[in-house]
Amino acid sequence: MKKSFTLLLVLILVSVFSLLILFTIExxxxxxxxxxxxxLYLQAKLHMQFLESIAKDMTKENNQxxxxxxxxxxxxxxxxxxxxxxxxxxxxxxxRLHKSxxx
Numbered sequence: 013m014k015k016s017f018t019l020l021l022v023l024i025l026v027s028v029f030s031l032l033i034l035f036t037i038e039x040x041x042x043x044x045x046x047x048x049x050x051x052l053y054l055q056a057k058l059h060m061q062f063l064e065s066i067a068k069d070m071t072k073e074n075n076q077x078x079x080x081x082x083x084x085x086x087x088x089x090x091x092x093x094x095x096x097x098x099x100x101x102x103x104x105x106x107x108r109l110h111k112s113x114x115x
Contacts, residue, residue, distance in 0.1 A: 049105060056085065056100045056109050063087055063098045067113060070096075 059082075067089050070078070080087040084104050090097040096113040 049107065052084075052102055052105055052107050056102060056107050059085055059087065059100045060098060060109050060111055063089060063100065064111070064113065067091075067096045067098060 070076075070089070070091060076091040078087075078089040078091075080089075084102055086099075086101045086103060088097075088099040088101075090099075094115055096115065098109075098111045098113065100107075100109040102108070
């Protein structure tokens with residue numbers, strides 16, 4: 013009878029510790045994913061600032077579109093009659109930034 017309680021206690025402890033370890037691994041994985049997405053978002057914001065400076069220097073022609081591509085990002089500048097539309101799109105993750113500037 014004593015051996016069966018010991019075995020039951022060992023099984024319960026092993027299952028509890030394995031669940032705790034799994035939870036810890038999941039949390040670390042989620043933190044890593046969030047850090048990666050935060051880094052990509054920051055990078056996309058910096059690219060958006062760069063696009064703003066390019067768009068301000070472009071000519072005043074209407075209905076002109078410029079497409080650029082660099083590593084993991086696509087950039088689009090749409091020159092419309094009254095506004096300039098800027099897009100930064102990440103190819104690997106779901107990060108998309110849009111900004112509209114008035115002329």
